[in-house]
Amino acid sequence: MNTVTLTLKKVPELYLECEQVTPDTFAGKTLDQIAGITGYHGKEMPTMGEYFTITGESGATAAETKIVVNGDCTKIKYLGAKMTAGEMVINSACDMYTGAWMKGGKLTVNGDVHSFCGLAMAGGEFIINGNAGNYLGAAYRGDWRGMSGGVLRVKGNAGSDVATFMTGGEMIIGGDVDIHLGTHMEGGKIILKGDANRRIGGQLVKGEIYVFGTINVMLPGYKPVGEVELEVDGTKAKFVDYIGDLGERHPKRKGETVYGHLYMKK
Amino acid sequence: MPKEVTDVICPFCGTLCDDIVITVSDDNKTILGVKNACAIGAEKFNHQREPGRVTRPRMRQADGTFKEVSYDEAIDWTAKMLVKSRKTLMYGWASTSCQAMSIGHEIAEKTGAIVDNCATVCHGSSLIAIEDVGVPSCTLGEVKNRADRVIFWGCNPAHAHPRHMSRYSIFPRGFFTVKGHKGRKIYCVDCRYTDTAKCADEFIQVQQGFDYELLNAFRTAARGEALPDTVGGVPREKIYEIVEDLKQARFGVIFFGMGLTHSMGRNHNIDIAINLTRDMNDYTKFAIMAMRGHWNVTGSGQVLGWQYGFPYAVDLSRRDQARHQTGETTSVDLLNRSEVEACFYIATDPGAHFPVDAMISSSRKPTVTIDPHINCTTEISDLHIPVALVGVEVGGCAYRMDNVPIETRKVVEPPEGVLTDEELLTKISKRVDELIAGGGT
Amino acid sequence: MSEYIIRNGHVFDPVQGIKGDKKDIAVNDGKIVDKVGSGAKVIDAKDKTVMAGALEVHAHVAGPKVNAGRWYRPEDKHFDSHKKPGMTRIEGGKSIPTVFKTGYEYARLGFTFAMEAAMPPLYARHVHEEIHDTPIIDEAALPVFGNNWFILEYLKNQEIENTAAYIAWVLRQTKGYGVKCVNPGGTEAWAWGLNCLTIHDPVPYFDITPAEIITGLIKANEFLGLPHSMHLHQNDLGNPGNYKTTIDSLKLAENIKATNNFGREQVLHSTHIQFHSYKGTNWGDFESGAKEVMDYVNKQKNLTIDTGNVTLDETTTMTADGPFEHHLHGLNHLKWFNVDVELETAAGIVPFIYDPNNAVFASQWAVGLEIALYAKDPMRCFITTDHPNAGPFTRYPRVYSWLMSKKVRDERLNSFKKADKVISATTLQEIDREITLYELAAMTRAGPAKCLGLSKDYGGLKVGMNADIAIYNINPDKFPSDGPSIEKAFANVAYLFKDGKICVEEGKVVDMGHKQTFWVDAKVKENKQVMHDVREKFLRYYSVNEANYPVPESYAPHQHIISVDASGVR
């Protein structure tokens, strides 16, 4: 695997939108060609070369290309968005849409990310070694297809509306979340190591949520049905099994109603 | 001799009453009387000729005072600001005509701006919810003619839409509702015992911020599932009782307002209310409607809808693409994060209605405010351009809260020399073209 | 205005019976003329196909539900919004394009006219605002009448003259073009959460049946002698077994003769008939009823139809058939939008994914093609996708490729995951017919123009007709044999003339043309009863005042008013 290293030269005055910074776009390109790729800065279309020092070499394909981004990326959007293969490491906090619509490969952010990251993620591995903002792994506005595959791991806390309309894949949050986790979920798995605020699993059709900490207010649509011993993300523990959201529709399989499950660690 | 203008449309709230009668002076310059309007509507018409109304643009000086400038100077200054700015917020539009909006959008597309309307701090939550789950709704006449269960949830029409209850929702007698109020059961759900609650047959006091939980309980009860003893302060028995009564409705309707859109969870409160409405359609007929605030905020959403496919917060900053993401391209977020470098306000007053931190951010950027009157925003702007009062001094299309379009009427002449929004925007657009052709950007 | 001479193109014009002959077409001052001077600009159409501008007979392109479909589906254009170089605006939306994209795309496909298929009268201003903003193409809109309280009350007593007078009044108020009827009675029933699934189900309270509404509206339409016939979206759309209701409804037109001065021969246009041609009792034993339906249609000369071809895309369904959308939402659980419109109609919207892996959707695809391929008279069968219901209109080139090439459609048919099921449920595989360019010109130009009562000026290339001309990069002698090439050829005209002006050149929009709004002004005898009823209903039941109901002139700055005079009819 070849590595291209981008080092930010100057912090953008507005926000810099870099949808093209992915292994998919960089693959097979020379450093000059990469430097010539444009982003958006408001209505300006600056080249990557204007903002980054670019070194290293890209691979022939996305899968053979690794991108390392250094410097203060807090005002950069869309890093790693839509990547399908290869690897990206961002050694900074970054802004919105990081890893959004990601389909494959591995994306690591060594810092915090803002909202709408991992939006509608379909595959690959996305690791956030910091805190995440709102709408992590959620669906784009209006879409009923949120995160559908892959693994999204947050070391710290995440904001509100995490995993809205999730249909598949796995999300692990090391810290706490704010309101509305897994709203409208229709598949997939969320593991929350810390505490949740309120409205967990509202309007949930299908899927599993594991909570190691506490929930501020449990929704009336959840009902405990027993206790189970489970191994969740490497931890063996006893959980109380709640089914729900009982206010929502649920599919039937072989005549049996399939409920969502909310497992609360005892 | 003074004359009466009938069937006038009130340009205040989303109820868009169209039965106002205005008495106008012989010279078509002064409003002498207003009939049928509510207190707010009447005030709006009467305020048209306030003494000392500004009739020429004003530019803020270094010492903080304002100096009168010509329309041409103001237009030139505005166009230059728009062409220079790499990303501009063009916010407002809720109190102007659809025709004016159209011209504004063209300017935004040419100069790379974000067009956002007052829904952003009002029913934006409702629009997100509708984007997520749709909405079963109806026109207000359907409510008048058919509804026998009416729920006001987190809205207070007695204060915000004063004639709503008499024209459409509580009192009128319609085709299938010959008994008027007597034939309807009115519920009000709120955290306060509002004046609307006082008109209701039943008031359900919900703990502030617990609407989502209560709606979740309603849906759970509707499916016959068990509930905790109380939800949001409402006893379980009450919830079951209400849900059973709603299922007995022939035609039910939920009206909701900012009690839902502004409280914790925002869009999800509406989203789940819509889902309750949808559930009720398995038993009977049910509709739900947002009590839209500004008289033509709905129109702005419509025009943006047919031109770009998004109802508000439309980001045209790239000039070759339209994008929309509430939380990113919404005015308050843009200002909070200083994502824009110039502000253009039209037909609105964010200075009065945005949280202060957003306005502090705004006040540090070049700002133009277009409004008939002096307001909070004009006084922190670099340039205030006065215009004619739409719906009073110039007509134009507006959309009612149920999306019914109504052409507003001109009843009196604007003050001499004052441009309309359409005229002003057309001139700005032309000047922008000249600057771009001259190599602006 | 400039003169043009289009040289050496292969001309297809059913109006004159020209079947691909090399001919020159001269254009002057917006009209097709005999000859032009030597200064005329020459357009080399050698090895190209020349047809009249196409006319869309049924699409949802402007108005409240179309727009709701747009704005409540941001996901439909998040990755599909772009501006092409040149004078055009940003174009957004896949299944429901914005007004700008609608105008440009129709023009690029060779269309010069589109009929908005359902205008709720109360929302007419909205429809016209969108029409106003849609560039290039001419448009008109059909107000809906099938569930209107006035109509239900008049027709309960068979008052055809009052019905006609009320229709005339509405056409004038709304700048409407004709009489649309959607799920007659069923949509009024929907206001109580009910429906009318056969033409004999009584409408709650109003005590009338869909059959009576259909018959009455046909008669009122002919009483007025409108350019277009009654335009019907039948009861029981989209359900297995509905072909019987379809034929029952069509039979209501038997023995009614067209009365008009526009050369129109049909008295009933039955729209998106694909959705109404299903046999079986459920989706398990579902079979195509296209043959049965088309056998009847082929026999009855006073009927026209359009197909409603499923394009196998993710799209957005929208119709004034409110109960149907509720039913659909129950099947796919996607976001449901509904509006009931006081005294008049309703509308529903649900996004829909016609997944080719699903046997039902693939069969619907086949039924749509069967309809067109069974049509004996291409002047009475028009190709539509009921945009955006069966698919977006931008897919017309693909639909043409399936209809014009057996090879292309069989490839599609045989590559379905459930191909066996589709082949056994339909007869498509047995059909060898390939629609010719001449037939296509009838199904998309001459036919729709005649059906809409516009055949005097539109749909053909005869001298004196309007110079709406589409030139395609298609050499009929070397007609492409693979799907993508056929699609490519139809997707972007070499030239589009609209009113004698070049608006599109090699797919690029170069002029916004002179867009017109068509509407019909029908004159009737003064009718005190109807005017009294109007006043009464506005006073008591509408939520707007009568004076605020009409569409002001400014909404249609370029009007093309077609006048009819029924004041002498009795």
Added chain:
Amino acid sequence: MADKITLNMITCRTIQQGVGMEAGKTSKKYFDACTIIHMHPEDMKNLGVWKNTNVKVTSSVGSVIVKAVETREDLVPGLAHIPMGPWANRIVPAYTFSTGEPCFKGFPVDVEIAANERIMGAVEVLQDACGLIRK
């Protein structure tokens, strides 16, 4: 009695605010309608504030002086209301949860008596926050 009490704040429309707005943002009607805080009598008692006394309301983003009044639109104890306007917005948190909507309803505030403090005008209260008033 406490020096200050913590309440849950909502900011809403009122008809007086609507009329005031149309009378003009610098009008007395607008000032009178919006420079008030509706409190429950019990909370007023707890704070030891008489009605029509000025109070200082402080949230996470700032403070504003308004006049404490009772309301006919009953509140529950612990809930307070300031009609929407530039005064209310001096204390409304701008955080939107990525929804575009700031926290207009349901945020904690401290209320303390400030009987001798002056209530600013509509323009002044905004200009003051923006640092546009030259002292």
